[in-house]
Amino acid sequence: MTSESGGPSEADARLLDPLQDDLPLVAWQALSEDAADPNPFFGPSFLRPYLSHMGRGRVRLLVVADSLTGQWLMAAPIRSRPVGLLVPVPTTFTTDYGPVGTPLLHPDAGAIHVQRFFQAAAGKSGILALPHLPLASRAAGFLMDLEEADVAVVERSYRASHDCGAKGQSQFDDAFKGKRRKEMKRLLRRLEDEGPVSLETIEGDRLQAHFEQFLALEASGWKGRENTALASKSQTADFSRETVAAMGSAGHVRIDELRVGEKLIASLVSFVDGGHVFAWKIAFDETYARYSPGAQLVLFTFQQNLAMQGFKLADSLAIPGHSMIEPLWRGRRETGLLLLSSGSTATFKNRICSADFALEQTLRRLARDIRKKVRS
Missing domain, CATH: 3.40.630.30 (Gcn5-related N-acetyltransferase (GNAT))
Structure with a gap:
């Protein structure tokens, strides 16, 4: 998208309360409908009912809009929470009821809008975590190509899907x-x-x-x-x-x-x-x-x-290794936890968060093993 002068349009980033009464739902819904990477879990029809009834603390909707037209070009819910057990960082908000972390990205949006999104989301911490991110998505491609960020894909997993x-x-x-x-x-x-x-x-x-x-x-x-x-x-x-x-x-x-x-x-x-x-x-x-x-x-x-x-594509949303659906839906959708950090300590921040995530996963596996032994 370009301005009348022919250059890239200015990007205005705002943090909004997704439940506020005067939220521009038409603009939000339009972005959700037009998104290059469909994600119904970040649209108003899912996120507002979820937050209304399920809570989950202080979630804000980060919106990048064209400063001239007001059109929404990128949006995702953001909340500060630990990547693993100990280190809280700004994180795109996903849940077990919606394990898809792709930001809503307008087809006309470009690198400048994704960069503004990262800057606003990371804030003073200089770090942003994006869990359950489909790595083949257009949004993921822009995010992983950010010049100012140190990029780490902490975890890759593959869940059942099928193609068209x-x-x-x-x-x-x-x-x-x-x-x-x-x-x-x-x-x-x-x-x-x-x-x-x-x-x-x-x-x-x-x-x-x-x-x-x-x-x-x-x-x-x-x-x-x-x-x-x-x-x-x-x-x-x-x-x-x-x-x-x-x-x-x-x-x-x-x-x-x-x-x-x-x-x-x-x-x-x-x-x-x-x-x-x-x-x-x-x-x-x-x-x-x-x-x-x-x-x-x-x-x-x-x-x-x-x-x-x-x-175009079917996503099972099932856990990797699901015994019933994986033999039947033979495609695989790759997702990952993406960490983006900026500043002189960017690499160190990503390493700390990666270690925190690894610790949580280890403890989860131990807990599952203990439960299995108790049941047996």
Whole structure:
């Protein structure tokens, strides 16, 4: 984007309260819709309901706008918190409910706007952490090319995804062939002995009613027993209902379902944004586990994605190594924790934060090992 004189437009950076009443939601939503790297979790339809009901301290929305037109060119929620256990630094705000850390970046934005974003986010500390950042994104490319910053990718991980077009079809064919294809079809035939089987995609006016059915299905399983289902707590139930209502009204929610007769036995809620599909939440009836209802539905969703007009990429949002989805969605999306530091001690700051993160990960692994031994 250029000014009337032909040079780069001036960039104005502001920190805003994402819940303030007079926030320019139209400008925020427009940037979310147009972002070069779709990220529904940084848009107003997700972030405002989340912060309203879930809290999480002092989160501010950092906005870089064109100082002449006021158009938003880059935005992300920012909060100061430890990268690991001990060292609090400005960090783009991601959660387990939205593990995508890509700043919203307008296609017309350039290096000058990304540089202004980093300067404003890092502030006096001279450091910024960006967790869960898809490293192949346009925003990540700009950030890692910042001349004034020392760049460190502390952790790289790969989660299940799938592509579009011929590459996506090849991934589907590889996943659904041979013994697996034969077994999945056999299980589906056995499931038909229980009643008429149907696979359907829900959109539009029916979304909210079917999301209530998803909530009930999720709460009936192990997540309900462990009190981690969305419906287990009023905060998560209210946040999720508001999010699905807001995003659904704009055509950004899809629910894929597997039923036996009228009985819902598997449901997958996805967010659809800029040709990207984010598989947000899945649930299935455990009494039908022998028929692999979750896997059946994930394969159906794969086909629905490939048939979707304008489809570009599907992100499972699943933890790396997920036993059910990784054998079925054969693509991989690389994400990482990106550290950016400036100043004479930039390299030292990145090393301190990297060590802090490594310490936390080590303690987490030890805790998991202890829990496994106790259970066994």
